[in-house]
Amino acid sequence: MPELPEVETTRRGIATVIQGKIVRQFLVHEPRLRWPVPVSLPKWIEGQTVQSCERRGKYLLLHFEQGVQIIHLGMSGSLRRVALDEDRRKHDHAEWIFDEARFLLHDPRRFGAILWHAHSDGPLENHPLLRTLGVEPFDPLFTPEYLHRHLQGRRIVIKQALLSGKIVVGVGNIYASESLFLAGIHPELPAGEVSLHRCEKLHAAVLSTLQSALDSGGSTLRDYVNASGEPGAYFDIHANVYERAGKPCSRCTQPIKRIVQGQRATYYCSRCQRR
Structure with a gap:
């Protein structure tokens, strides 16, 4: 998507x-x-x-x-x-x-x-399609403190909290896996257990991941093309875990794992992203 x-x-x-x-x-x-x-x-x-x-x-x-x-x-x-x-x-x-x-x-x-x-x-x-959307990721309102505050009390796992779009928009399935890897956070960690310190890392990882994707013109997954009909290049350059199941982690060489959360594939390193 x-x-x-x-x-x-x-x-x-x-x-x-x-x-x-x-x-x-x-x-x-x-x-x-x-x-x-x-x-x-x-x-x-x-x-x-x-x-x-x-x-x-x-x-x-x-x-x-x-x-x-x-x-x-x-x-x-x-x-x-x-x-x-x-x-x-x-x-x-x-x-x-x-x-x-x-x-x-x-x-x-x-x-x-x-x-x-x-x-x-x-x-x-x-409008019904817009009124429940969270803050834009590059909006000054999106801060580590904002993220931590809106995760408090949530029992769902952090990956699903990011995907919901009710806290921050734009961190879809692909970029959620990449952001959690950069932040060193296990995708199955309950959202309410993510500390402020880890929210600081996750906030930085979300912005870095999305900015890298923007700089590269988006992904090359499936058949995405931009307004000129050209594919993006993000995953040719930046992908650390997404669709890399079984391949060595770029940080520790541990094989990347794949699990399914909410019918969506999640990729992570069990060594770099400990529970």
Whole structure:
């Protein structure tokens, strides 16, 4: 699934192209995504100017005068720029056409979404998909103290607490394993038992991991591509544990272990990440 670094990389790739530009056409070729694409959405945005392109968690937000288009890339989706006359590929379900640019939403599993939040419906942060999201990882509000405070009293394991997105957004399955490795924290440690000292290490590890992914343009897992149609390079360069089960730890040579938590694979070093 495209995580925060992939979505942010996509946002950066399209923002400089579409911000301040008019949507000449918005075409929906397959409305049956995770939630049906609103039938009236083309008429709401065609002829309108994109005021800004932002991100909240894993959601891309295209701001218009009357509302906000909310886009989610799903499990294996991408939003890429193509030539104005390029043929659509299979699983290209929607396209945004500007005077000098064209973007296609590619989503083989159709777990993505294209929704609309009118300003008349109230503040965007109150939208059902956004209102329970935690703080952004690079927000000054996200501190070791904040992390420690919000972990207190939680019985779930630390890996699941990070994945929930209710404390901090963007630390998805891939980056949670990597962050916990850098911090030396066992993924099965109860969240409420993570000390402030360890929260300081985990906070630094989360920021370092996500920044490395951003600098590398995201991951190369599955079929992720950025807004230019190019794969990221994060795991070619930085992966320490993810998808390295049985391979030697880069720190101690102990074989990396794989377990399943909440139906998601977790990778860790039993020596460097003791309980």
